[in-house]
Every structure is written in structure tokens, then in C-alpha cells.
Amino acid sequence: MKPEDYSRHQQELAGWAITIETYKLGDVYHCTIANVDPGARFARADGTTREEAERLALAKAERYLSQTRRFTT
Amino acid sequence: MSPTLPNVLVTTDWVAQHATDTGVRVVEVDVDTTAYDQGHVPGAARWNWSTELCDTVVRDIVPLAALETLLGKTGIDNKTTIVLYGDNNNWFAAWAFWQLKIYGHQDVRIMDGGRKKWLAEGRDLATDKPAFPEKTYKVKAPDLSLRAFLPEVQNAMQSKSTALIDVRSPQEFTGEILAPPGLPETCQRGGHIPGAKSIPWGKACNDDGTFKSYEDLKKLYGAQGITADKPVIAYCRIGERSSHTWFVLKYLLGFDNVKNYDGSWTEWGNLVGVQVEKP
Numbered sequence: 001m002k003p004e005d006y007s008r009h010q011q012e013l014a015g016w017a018i019t020i021e022t023y024k025l026g027d028v029y030h031c032t033i034a035n036v037d038p039g040a041r042f043a044r045a046d047g048t049t050r051e052e053a054e055r056l057a058l059a060k061a062e063r064y065l066s067q068t069r070r071f072t073t
Numbered sequence: 074m075s076p077t078l079p080n081v082l083v084t085t086d087w088v089a090q091h092a093t094d095t096g097v098r099v100v101e102v103d104v105d106t107t108a109y110d111q112g113h114v115p116g117a118a119r120w121n122w123s124t125e126l127c128d129t130v131v132r133d134i135v136p137l138a139a140l141e142t143l144l145g146k147t148g149i150d151n152k153t154t155i156v157l158y159g160d161n162n163n164w165f166a167a168w169a170f171w172q173l174k175i176y177g178h179q180d181v182r183i184m185d186g187g188r189k190k191w192l193a194e195g196r197d198l199a200t201d202k203p204a205f206p207e208k209t210y211k212v213k214a215p216d217l218s219l220r221a222f223l224p225e226v227q228n229a230m231q232s233k234s235t236a237l238i239d240v241r242s243p244q245e246f247t248g249e250i251l252a253p254p255g256l257p258e259t260c261q262r263g264g265h266i267p268g269a270k271s272i273p274w275g276k277a278c279n280d281d282g283t284f285k286s287y288e289d290l291k292k293l294y295g296a297q298g299i300t301a302d303k304p305v306i307a308y309c310r311i312g313e314r315s316s317h318t319w320f321v322l323k324y325l326l327g328f329d330n331v332k333n334y335d336g337s338w339t340e341w342g343n344l345v346g347v348q349v350e351k352p
Contacts, residue, residue: 001198003112008193016254025198030111034161035254038242038314039275041105041160042255064255071263073247073352 029053112198148205158184177213186282221332237269247352260342264351
């Protein structure tokens with residue numbers, strides 16, 4: 001099978017730059033969220049549409065990002 | 074890439090043509106251990122870094138007997154060409170590579186660009202889990218010259234005779250954050266080992282996930298005084314990003330004396346009484 005409807009773009013979420021990668025394989029859309037720096041995947045979700053997969057993944061990502069503390073250096 | 078060390082990298086094209094050849098085993102190793110289930114290189118096996126590439130009781134690399142079992146059930150013998158790839162520009166593929174070299178496997182390679190490039194190129198993905206005929210694997214005695222333990226890192230900090238490279242993000246290096254955004258904090262203190270140079274792992278990669286050229290890599294590390302004539306220890310948070318940099322220094326630049334400190338910041342940043350430098 002070939003992945004379809006592939007996209008990869010960056011945006012800001014909860015004050016952090018993230019990369020959103022989405023593609024369709026068979027009947028399922030897979031969405032993965034990574035932080036831009038250092039580039040680690042930390043949330044993902046599947047859905048029957050791109051919108052559903054991305055909405056679910058972004059909701060998880062926002063929850064995880066809200067727990068990341070910034071310290072004064 | 075260095076003309077003298079070309080045989081540790083393969084292209085996505087090569088993998089597309091040879092993934093199921095006799096004597097070749099492609100293995101996906103991801104940070105996100107579910108990524109394989111979202112489609113993988115046809116014919117590829119999956120290793121889970123958090124259960125199969127470590128000791129699950131003591132904090133340590135995979136024990137010798139467990140590695141023999143893992144390789145055997147993946148249909149790998151001592152002569153197999155193992156091709157590793159994964160997400161996050163091959164972080165844990167490099168982690169697996171490092172351990173396989175510790176245990177003496179001869180022919181290990183990394184798919185340049187990893188999962189990111191394979192996906193971006195729209196190549197075939199499979200969702201089945203292939204079964205492999207079991208083989209017998211005999212591991213050699215571990216080569217611990219590739220691995221740095223805490224006392225050696227402490228000596229390096231004191232003596233300055235060994236270069237220390239912190240390959241985490243600049244925000245982790247300064248202590249602004251304790252873990253990559255979105256991931257659990259796993260240390261008590263932020264900052265870095267005194268004297269360490271900050272050279273984030275990703276600087277060694279192009280936008281498509283492939284490694285930069287030999288000349289660009291030499292320039293990158295050379296600009297920070299990291300050269301082949303001085304021993305180097307790389308570290309990150311848990312040792313996988315630093316195994317990526319270890320791979321670059323040892324196999325793409327040809328450094329003789331480079332070690333991965335897999336204890337990394339989750340060890341150093343939790344120790345009582347050790348020096349931490351900020352920012």
C-alpha cells in the first residue's frame with residue numbers, strides 16, 4: 001500500500017513549535033505530532049478523516065505540552 | 074559522505090530494492106513504539122527499544138542472552154546484514170546500531186533519512202507483521218570502549234582531556250526545560266555537564282532527514298573544537314540522541330575514540346552533589 005494525502009507542516013501549540021505529519025493508509029488517517037526542537041514524536045492519533053486524526057492528536061499534544069515547565073536560567 | 078566509510082548507510086532506494094533479500098534484515102526501531110503499526114517498510118521487523126533493547130530490571134543496555142534471543146527470533150545470524158531505520162531521524166535506530174556494535178555485529182547499516190524520508194517519498198508501507206525463520210546467534214563479548222560510564226565522564230570533566238558534547242536542544246542545555254516539550258521530566262536539575270559543548274544532534278542532518286556530507290560534518294564539529302585527535306564523549310537525556318551523534322562521529326567522520334554516555338542527563342541531572350553548569 002502507498003500512503004496517500006501526505007502532509008507535514010509546522011505550527012505553534014501552547015507556546016511550542018510543533019510538526020504535524022499526517023497521511024492516509026488504507027482507510028485510516030494517521031497523525032503524529034513532534035516538537036520541532038529537538039524533534040521528538042510525543043503524540044499521535046488515528047481517525048477516519050484527516051480532521052479527526054489531527055484534532056485528536058492535537059488535543060493530546062496540547063495536554064502534554066501544558067505539563068512542560070520553563071525555568072529561568 | 075566520507076569515501077572511506079560508505080558501508081554503514083543505505084539509501085531508501087537501496088532498501089526498496091533489497092529489503093527482502095536473503096541475508097538482509099530490515100528492522101524498524103522507533104521512539105514511538107506504535108509507529109510501526111501505522112505502516113512500515115515491507116518485510117521489516119520491529120524492535121521495541123523500551124522492552125527489547127535494554128535490561129528491563131536494571132538500568133542497562135540489553136543483556137547478552139536477551140540480544141541473542143532477539144536476533145535469533147528476528148531471523149538474524151552473525152552474517153546477516155542488518156538495516157536499521159526509525160522515526161525521529163533514526164534516534165533509536167542509532168541506539169540499536171550502537172548496541173549491535175558493542176556486541177560485535179559486523180554488518181549493521183542505517184537507512185539514511187529514516188522513516189521520515191521513506192514516508193515523504195510516498196513509498197510502499199505494509200501493516201502485516203512478518204514471521205521470520207528462527208536462527209541461532211552468538212554474541213561476542215561486549216566492546217565497552219564504545220560506552221562511557223559515570224566515573225569516566227567525571228574524569229573527563231575534571232581533566233578536560235576528553236571533549237564532552239551535549240547533543241540535546243539549546244533549551245535543555247541551558248536548563249530552561251528539563252525534557253523535550255511534551256515529554257515527561259526525568260531529572261531533578263536542569264543544565265549541563267561543566268565544560269560540555271552544545272552541538273544538538275539535528276545539526277548533523279539535512280531537512281529530509283539524511284545525514285550531512287562529510288565536509289559539512291567535519292566543519293560542524295571542527296568549529297567547536299571537536300576533532301579526531303582528542304577523545305570524545307557524547308551525551309543527551311537518555312542516550313539515544315547521543316548514539317546518533319556517536320554514529321556520526323565514529324562512522325561518518327571516522328573518529329577512533331568516541332563513546333556514548335548512555336547514563337546521560339537522566340543520570341547526571343539526578344545525582345546528589347555533582348556540578349551542573351547553567352546556562
